[in-house]
Structures are given as C-alpha cells and as structure tokens.
Amino acid sequence: MITCPGRITDCRLLVLESGMRLNQEEVQHIAELARLALSDREKALYQEQLSAILQHFERLQELDTEAIPPTASVLPLRSVMRADEPSPSSLQEDILANAPAADEGCFKVPAVME
Amino acid sequence: MKLCQLTIHEARERLGAGDFSALELTEAVLERILAVDNDVKAYITLTPEQALAQARDADLRRAAGEDTPLLGIPLAIKDVLCTEGTPTTCGSRILEDFVPPYDGTAVARLRAAGAVILGKTNTDEFAMGSSTENSAFFTTRNPWDLDRVPGGSSGGSAAAVAADECLGALGTDTGGSVRQPASLCGVVGLKPTYGRVSRYGLVAFASSLDQIGVLSKDVTDAALLLGVIAGHDPRDSTSMDVPVPDYVSALDNGFGRETDLRGVRVGVPKEYFVEGMQPDVDEAVRTAVDVLTGLGAEVREVGLPHTDYALPVYYLIAPAEASANLARYDGVRYGLRVSDDGLLEMYKTTRGHGFGSEVKRRIMLGTYALSAGYYDHYYLKAQKVRTLIKADFDAAFEEVNIIVAPTAPSTAFPIGEKIADPLQMYLSDIFTLSMNLAGICGLSLPCGFDADGLPIGLQIMGPAFGEEQVLRVAHVYEQATDWHARRPPL
Numbered sequence: 001m002i003t004c005p006g007r008i009t010d011c012r013l014l015v016l017e018s019g020m021r022l023n024q025e026e027v028q029h030i031a032e033l034a035r036l037a038l039s040d041r042e043k044a045l046y047q048e049q050l051s052a053i054l055q056h057f058e059r060l061q062e063l064d065t066e067a068i069p070p071t072a073s074v075l076p077l078r079s080v081m082r083a084d085e086p087s088p089s090s091l092q093e094d095i096l097a098n099a100p101a102a103d104e105g106c107f108k109v110p111a112v113m114e
Numbered sequence: 115m116k117l118c119q120l121t122i123h124e125a126r127e128r129l130g131a132g133d134f135s136a137l138e139l140t141e142a143v144l145e146r147i148l149a150v151d152n153d154v155k156a157y158i159t160l161t162p163e164q165a166l167a168q169a170r171d172a173d174l175r176r177a178a179g180e181d182t183p184l185l186g187i188p189l190a191i192k193d194v195l196c197t198e199g200t201p202t203t204c205g206s207r208i209l210e211d212f213v214p215p216y217d218g219t220a221v222a223r224l225r226a227a228g229a230v231i232l233g234k235t236n237t238d239e240f241a242m243g244s245s246t247e248n249s250a251f252f253t254t255r256n257p258w259d260l261d262r263v264p265g266g267s268s269g270g271s272a273a274a275v276a277a278d279e280c281l282g283a284l285g286t287d288t289g290g291s292v293r294q295p296a297s298l299c300g301v302v303g304l305k306p307t308y309g310r311v312s313r314y315g316l317v318a319f320a321s322s323l324d325q326i327g328v329l330s331k332d333v334t335d336a337a338l339l340l341g342v343i344a345g346h347d348p349r350d351s352t353s354m355d356v357p358v359p360d361y362v363s364a365l366d367n368g369f370g371r372e373t374d375l376r377g378v379r380v381g382v383p384k385e386y387f388v389e390g391m392q393p394d395v396d397e398a399v400r401t402a403v404d405v406l407t408g409l410g411a412e413v414r415e416v417g418l419p420h421t422d423y424a425l426p427v428y429y430l431i432a433p434a435e436a437s438a439n440l441a442r443y444d445g446v447r448y449g450l451r452v453s454d455d456g457l458l459e460m461y462k463t464t465r466g467h468g469f470g471s472e473v474k475r476r477i478m479l480g481t482y483a484l485s486a487g488y489y490d491h492y493y494l495k496a497q498k499v500r501t502l503i504k505a506d507f508d509a510a511f512e513e514v515n516i517i518v519a520p521t522a523p524s525t526a527f528p529i530g531e532k533i534a535d536p537l538q539m540y541l542s543d544i545f546t547l548s549m550n551l552a553g554i555c556g557l558s559l560p561c562g563f564d565a566d567g568l569p570i571g572l573q574i575m576g577p578a579f580g581e582e583q584v585l586r587v588a589h590v591y592e593q594a595t596d597w598h599a600r601r602p603p604l
C-alpha cells in the first residue's frame with residue numbers, strides 16, 4: 001500500500017481495465033475514500049455513469065499542455081494575511097445549538113481511538 | 115400595476131415619494147407568495163413575521179430621514195447563503211435542520227442597506243445541478259409553464275423574481291447557476307467577476323469558481339443590487355480589494371451617448387452557435403446581435419477555440435473541489451447524524467443517507483480525479499486546460515469590449531426530461547461554464563420567446579471587473595426592446 005500526504009489518508013494505485021471503464025472494486029474504493037456508504041444498486045449505477053462521463057472526458061488528452069502552467073485560482077492573490085489581532089467569534093452555545101450531540105460544552109462523538 | 119410587480123428602482127422612488135409604505139409593499143409581496151407559491155414552489159423557508167417587522171422598521175427609519183439604497187425592499191435569498199437564525203438547508207437532508215449563527219457578508223450588506231428578507235429559495239442540492247430537480251425537498255416550477263424546470267441551481271430565486279414573489283434575489287453561480295435559470299425564467303441574472311463579491315457565508319461548493327450573483331426584473335435593479343453586495347471583505351481571502359464603482363450611474367454614462375452603443379466593440383464567438391441548439395434560440399440571439407448593430411455597436415466575430423473543452427474541465431475541477439468542501443458534512447458538529455456505531459460508520463451512513471445522488475456522484479468523480487495515479491491525468495490536466503480557456507478570453511478582450519452569446523442551448527425543458535442522464539444535464543451549461551473557469555463577469559437578460567412562449571436569454575460577458583461595460587450594454591439593449599415587460603401568465 002502506498003501512502004500519500006495531504007488530503008487522502010490511505011490510497012492505492014488503481015488500475016483501469018479495458019479503457020476508462022471502472023470496475024466494482026474501484027467504485028468501492030472511491031466510496032471508501034469519500035466516506036460514502038452506497039447500496040449495491042447505487043454502486044452499479046455510479047459505475048455505469050462515472051465510466052461514461054470519464055470516457056467523454058478523455059478528449060482533454062487531445063490537447064498538448066506540456067508547457068502550460070495549471071490555473072489553481074484566477075486571482076493574482078497569494079497567501080493573503082491579516083494582522084494577528086483577536087476578534088469575537090460565535091458564542092459557544094450558538095455553535096453547539098446545531099450539534100447532533102453535545103455535552104458539557106463539547107461535541108459528543110463516537111470514540112476515535114480504541 | 116400591483117405593488118408586487120414593481121422593480122426595485124420603481125419601488126424606491128415611490129417609497130421615497132410616500133405613495134405607499136414599506137409595510138404595504140411587503141404585505142403585497144407576501145400576498146402574492148400566498149397566491150402562487152403552492153404552484154411555483156420557489157421558497158423552502160418563508161419568514162413572514164420577521165419580514166413584516168423589518169418592513170415596519172424600514173418605515174420608521176425612512177421617517178427619521180434614512181435613505182439607504184434598499185430601504186424597505188423585499189428580497190429573497192438562495193438557501194446556500196447563511197442567514198442568522200433562519201434555517202439554511204442548501205437543498206439537502208444533511209443540513210435540513212441547520213440554523214446558522216451568523217449572516218454571510220452579502221446578506222449582512224443587504225440588511226445594512228435596509229432590505230427586507232422574505233425567506234430562502236429552493237436550490238439544487240449544494241448548488242449542484244441545472245434544473246433545481248436535485249433539491250432534496252421538491253422541484254421548483256417555471257412560472258412560464260409549471261410543467262417545466264426553472265433552470266438551476268438558483269431556480270428558486272429565478273422563479274421567485276419572474277413570478278413577482280420578491281423584487282429581487284441573491285443566487286450563486288459556479289458554472290452558470292445564476293445566468294442559466296435567469297435565461298429560462300425570463301429575468302436578469304448577473305454573475306460578477308470572481309473576487310468581486312465576498313464568499314464569506316456562502317456554503318462552499320467549488321471554491322475557485324463560486325460567486326454570489328443577483329437576479330432581478332431589469333438591468334437597473336441588477337446594478338443596484340451589485341453595488342450593495344460588492345466590495346472587499348477581510349473575511350474572504352479571495353475577495354479583491356478593487357473599488358466599487360457606481361454601477362447605476364454607469365448605465366447611462368458609458369459608451370456612446372445615452373441611448374446608443376457607438377464605440378462599443380462586440381465580439382460574437384462562432385463556437386457558441388452549435389448544432390443541437392434549439393433553432394429559436396439561435397435566431398433570437400442573432401436578432402439581438404442585429405439590434406446591437408442597429409444601436410451603433412461594431413460587431414465582429416471572435417474565436418474562443420477551447421470552448422469545447424470547458425465541459426470536461428469544469429466537471430473535473432468543480433467536483434474535485436466539491437469533494438474537499440463537502441468532507442465537512444460528517445455528522446460531527448452540525449447537520450444530520452445517522453448513527454453512533456463507531457466513527458467510520460457514522461461518517462459513511464450519515465453521508466450515504468444525507469446526500470442525494472447528484473451530490474454523491476460528483477463527490478465520487480472528484481475523489482477519483484484527485485486520487486493517486488489519476489491526479490495528473492484528470493485534475494492537473496483540467497487545470498492546465500483552464501489556463502488555455504482563460505487565455506482565450508484574455509485574447510478576445512484585447513479586440514472587443516464585450517462578448518455576446520446565447521445563455522443556454524435551449525429554453526426550459528420539461529421536469530424529468532434530463533434527470534436520468536447526468537451528461538445530458540451537464541450539457542445545459544455549455545455556454546456558461548467558461549466564464550466561471552476564466553473568472554470573468556457575465557449577465558443574462560431576456561431577448562425573446564420561443565414558439566411555446568418560453569423565454570430565451572442573451573448572455574453578455576465582460577473582462578474581469580468589467581461589470582460597468584456589461585451592465586451598460588445590457589441596459590441600452592433592454593431599453594431598446596420590451597422583452598423585460600412581459601410577465602408569465604400565472
């Protein structure tokens with residue numbers, strides 16, 4: 001298993017068989033990464049739809065972008081900073097008002113560690 | 115004319131003259147909502163008591179000498195924008211009971227300008243869609259034909275404006291979600307330049323593409339609303355510190371003389387007149403271009419050669435960004451929580467049940483495009499082609515001041531027609547996606563009706579921070595035609 005830094009905490013190299021068609025295992029893996037519980041019907045549907053969409057998107061490879069820089073943002077701004085001055089945030093009770101479960105001023109969640 | 119049929123600028127003038135009170139105006143609009151919203155279904159949440167209280171307050175403030183730009187004007191807000199104390203669902207079960215403890219900046223600016231907030235309008239879930247059929251709650255109907263979609267994702271706001279259920283509304287536009295529903299509902303829809311309006315308080319879908327926009331009955335109102343919400347916000351690090359001009363005065367003091375377009379160079383991109391477009395749409399837009407010529411504009415063809423690639427670029431970048439932005443809906447701090455049986459189970463079942471199918475589809479697509487082994491082939495590739503698309507516009511705006519094109523390839527389609535085929539639905543946005551990718555501004559306004567009496571939209575695009583040019587051309591065109599005076603037969 002190859003670990004990658006940043007946004008995804010566990011991943012494997014995926015191998016596509018026969019062109020851009022995703023197989024069941026790949027669909028299951030993406031659902032795991034995205035933390036989505038899917039029914040068998042949904043998995044079959046997304047397998048079909050995502051394969052068709054990705055096949056359509058292969059046309060991007062027609063373009064030679066070797067020398068082209070990527071655009072992450074259209075703005076010229078980078079690393080916008082502000083002065084390190086504290087200012088009021090929302091009240092704890094207002095924030096906890098939306099909590100699915102709360103106790104003693106904290107969010108209550110299932111155990112993260114055994 | 116009924117009070118609810120007024121435009122914002124007409125209402126402002128008459129409120130100032132004492133023709134009626136803000137209370138009477140809001141009462142009239144609430145009455146209209148009561149009469150038609152069972153059919154149109156534009157609103158998810160109505161806040162009539164609060165609206166009436168704000169209207170009474172506006173009358174007191176006016177009596178005390180205040181004259182803020184939107185004092186007493188009743189408006190609607192798309193339900194992806196945070197409104198303090200009022201549920202903000204994003205059209206999703208996962209946020210069905212979420213009540214924000216704060217107002218987003220754009221909403222706060224409307225309130226500071228004296229606006230009355232009527233309620234929250236329907237949207238495709240998390241702004242993902244082109245028909246408002248992806249709302250978890252119900253589908254909004256097009257006021258021009260209740261069996262047809264209003265467009266999306268700001269379908270609720272567009273329908274509410276078209277049906278006189280508000281005098282104006284806020285929407286959001288990530289790939290066309292203000293302009294396309296404006297086109298399908300026969301109203302004005304403006305997407306500002308990326309960075310013109312603060313995104314603080316806008317529930318994020320695709321952070322490099324999202325922009326809050328305005329929907330209105332005419333161009334003057336759009337200029338008014340933009341002037342109120344635009345401007346730098348230290349709480350949004352992607353908002354630009356660019357001065358906000360007086361957009362309303364720019365309507366009459368722009369190119370040429372007051373009523374014509376002499377000196378304006380208009381570009382018409384050949385790539386935007388494609389096979390498969392509805393013939394009425396093609397014809398109405400070409401006729402509109404002739405009107406611009408008649409008004410003195412110099413029209414010439416321009417090339418936007420990478421137009422065809424906008425769809426795959428958008429549908430890789432937007433879902434990728436969405437997969438990151440929607441990771442926060444995990445049952446922990448707010449929104450739906452389905453189970454407590456272990457952390458992973460909580461995440462997966464909450465998200466599996468709480469999100470609708472289009473949202474899940476896009477999260478899957480985005481996750482895949484970012485995953486190891488595929489990041490370069492999909493996401494990075496899309497970002498590079500995005501550079502080419504932006505460069506097309508930069509080059510075109512060296513030759514012309516504005517670009518005109520159709521807003522949508524067809525008029526409003528029947529409810530249910532495209533929902534089973536995601537790609538078909540995605541194609542509704544082919545004429546609007548590129549502007550979000552390039553970050554430029556664009557507006558849609560009515561330019562005709564098809565054989566079934568359904569509205570057709572003309573899209574007017576300008577360079578980054580070129581809203582004055584866009585509004586000016588739109589205003590002159592609007593005043594030379596009377597499409598904007600027609601109302602749906604509700």
